[in-house]
Amino acid sequence: xxxxFNLYRFASPATFYPFAGALIPYFVAVxxxxxxxxxxxxxxxxxxxxQQGEGYRIIFIHVPASWMSMFIYLVMAxxxxxxxxxxxxxxxxxxxxxxxxxxxxxxxxxxxGALWGKPMWGAWxxxxxxxxxxxxxxxxxxxxxxxxxAIDDARRADKAGGLLLLVGVVNIPIIYFSVKWWNTxxxxxxxxxxxxxxxxxxxxxMLLMAMCFWMYSIAIALMRVRTIMLERERHTDxxxxxxxxxxxxxx
Amino acid sequence: MFRIIxxxxxxxxxxxxxxxxxxxxxxxxxxxxxxxxxxGIGPEPELLRKLAPGVLWVAALLATMLSLPxxxxxxxxxxxxxxxxxxxxxxxxxxxxxxxxxxLVSGLPLALIAPVxxxxxxxxxxxxxxxxxxxxxxxxxxxxxxxxxxALTMGLRGGGVLLSLLxxxxxxxxxxxxxxxxxxxxxxxxxxxxxxxxxxxxFASLGFAPWASAAALKIALE
Numbered sequence: 001x002x003x004x005f006n007l008y009r010f011a012s013p014a015t016f017y018p019f020a021g022a023l024i025p026y027f028v029a030v031x032x033x034x035x036x037x038x039x040x041x042x043x044x045x046x047x048x049x050x051q052q053g054e055g056y057r058i059i060f061i062h063v064p065a066s067w068m069s070m071f072i073y074l075v076m077a078x079x080x081x082x083x084x085x086x087x088x089x090x091x092x093x094x095x096x097x098x099x100x101x102x103x104x105x106x107x108x109x110x111x112x113g114a115l116w117g118k119p120m121w122g123a124w125x126x127x128x129x130x131x132x133x134x135x136x137x138x139x140x141x142x143x144x145x146x147x148x149x150a151i152d153d154a155r156r157a158d159k160a161g162g163l164l165l166l167v168g169v170v171n172i173p174i175i176y177f178s179v180k181w182w183n184t185x186x187x188x189x190x191x192x193x194x195x196x197x198x199x200x201x202x203x204x205x206m207l208l209m210a211m212c213f214w215m216y217s218i219a220i221a222l223m224r225v226r227t228i229m230l231e232r233e234r235h236t237d238x239x240x241x242x243x244x245x246x247x248x249x250x251x
Numbered sequence: 252m253f254r255i256i257x258x259x260x261x262x263x264x265x266x267x268x269x270x271x272x273x274x275x276x277x278x279x280x281x282x283x284x285x286x287x288x289x290x291g292i293g294p295e296p297e298l299l300r301k302l303a304p305g306v307l308w309v310a311a312l313l314a315t316m317l318s319l320p321x322x323x324x325x326x327x328x329x330x331x332x333x334x335x336x337x338x339x340x341x342x343x344x345x346x347x348x349x350x351x352x353x354x355l356v357s358g359l360p361l362a363l364i365a366p367v368x369x370x371x372x373x374x375x376x377x378x379x380x381x382x383x384x385x386x387x388x389x390x391x392x393x394x395x396x397x398x399x400x401x402a403l404t405m406g407l408r409g410g411g412v413l414l415s416l417l418x419x420x421x422x423x424x425x426x427x428x429x430x431x432x433x434x435x436x437x438x439x440x441x442x443x444x445x446x447x448x449x450x451x452x453x454f455a456s457l458g459f460a461p462w463a464s465a466a467a468l469k470i471a472l473e
Contacts, residue, residue: 136423139416140420142416143417146417147413147417150404150408150413155473159470160403160470160471163403163466163467163470164403166463167421170459171421171424175421175424178424178427178448179423182431
């Protein structure tokens with residue numbers, strides 16, 4: 001009996017593995033296209049900022065990286081919720097595959113922020129609410145990765161990590177607002193991002209770069225989830241067939 | 252419901268009283284860390300007064316941290332925890348009792364000794380009262396959030412370091428409002444707002460954290 005298209009079919013690693021493999025090239029290609037378009041628009045077309053000069057162009061990396069760092073954490077928490085509620089194997093693998101990319105994005109956002117801050121604010125680092133909460137987000141990513149790495153049993157690692165993600169996602173707004181109030185009460189350096197109306201080309205460049213980062217994150221997460229699957233399912237027949245098939249191709 | 256909580260508190264307190272060295276060493280850790288700061292940064296009263304709330308609170312966070320791994324580890328090792336999980340009562344209530352017991356032996360002594368250390372930092376009487384009160388109502392939140400971390404890292408290698416990696420970022424709001432309450436009192440703004448938020452954090456974490464820890468314990472016991 002031929003059954004209808006069923007989304008749940010892809011919850012099984014054996015069917016998701018080839019599916020993910022087929023999707024990766026598309027996401028890579030789309031990411032490159034968006035990236036080239038975004039860089040062209042951001043670096044060559046967008047006008048020089050009258051206040052910040054050429055240095056402002058780092059926002060084309062900085063802003064998409066910050067967005068992705070927050071978004072990936074939410075996606076991971078979403079996978080964690082699905083995994084804990086429905087006890088699916090794939091969810092934990094997806095969350096673990098996303099974590100290094102999320103941490104990378106948080107780190108990139110801090111790094112580019114520091115590089116931008118030195119010429120613009122005259123300081124590599126200020127205890128601004130947004131910088132501080134991004135730093136805490138990086139800590140949360142590192143905590144998640146450390147916890148899942150410390151647990152040998154894959155199922156316990158998935159579930160414990162998932163619970164930590166859910167606790168983290170409940171805490172993120174509390175942390176964000178507490179840091180914000182802390183910052184305003186301490187009368188921190190009056191940082192002003194010069195909220196001038198942004199040129200349309202700048203906005204488009206930023207959106208294109210965000211799409212590029214988004215597609216990159218999906219592609220790299222799928223690649224990572226494929227290796228996680230092979231590692232965890234190494235005792236199963238489909239992995240053996242997959243690996244033997246590859247060895248056969250090379251001969 | 253309250254009978255179970257009370258029974259767990261009584262049991263944990265009895266166990267803690269048989270091993271008083273643990274309580275005392277965490278307390279002395281707190282005292283020593285706080286006393287190191289003036290030695291590191293100099294004895295100027297003006298500077299110390301400004302640093303006191305932050306130093307005391309960070310030291311309190313670290314001192315609470317020290318006793319967290321033991322919250323479930325001993326019971327896990329001798330099998331008591333599995334029996335508690337099998338018992339007909341919800342595991343969340345048992346954990347609530349353990350959190351309260353943990354606070355009684357780790358948070359409460361800190362609040363009692365804090366004013367003495369505050370005097371060393373030349374804090375005014377008002378600030379000392381607010382500091383004590385803030386530590387008194389803030390530390391239950393630390394025990395509650397810490398229970399989640401303790402349950403998640405139970406029985407893992409390098410559990411202690413891992414625990415601080417997981418829990419310290421989540422402690423940040425308590426630190427901010429706890430130290431902020433004293434700061435606001437010193438600067439004359441009044442710390443009531445901070446204290447209310449601190450109490451809110453405590454009640455929220457006492458309400459939710461035991462159930463999250465119970466879920467984590469069940470994952471670990473599977």
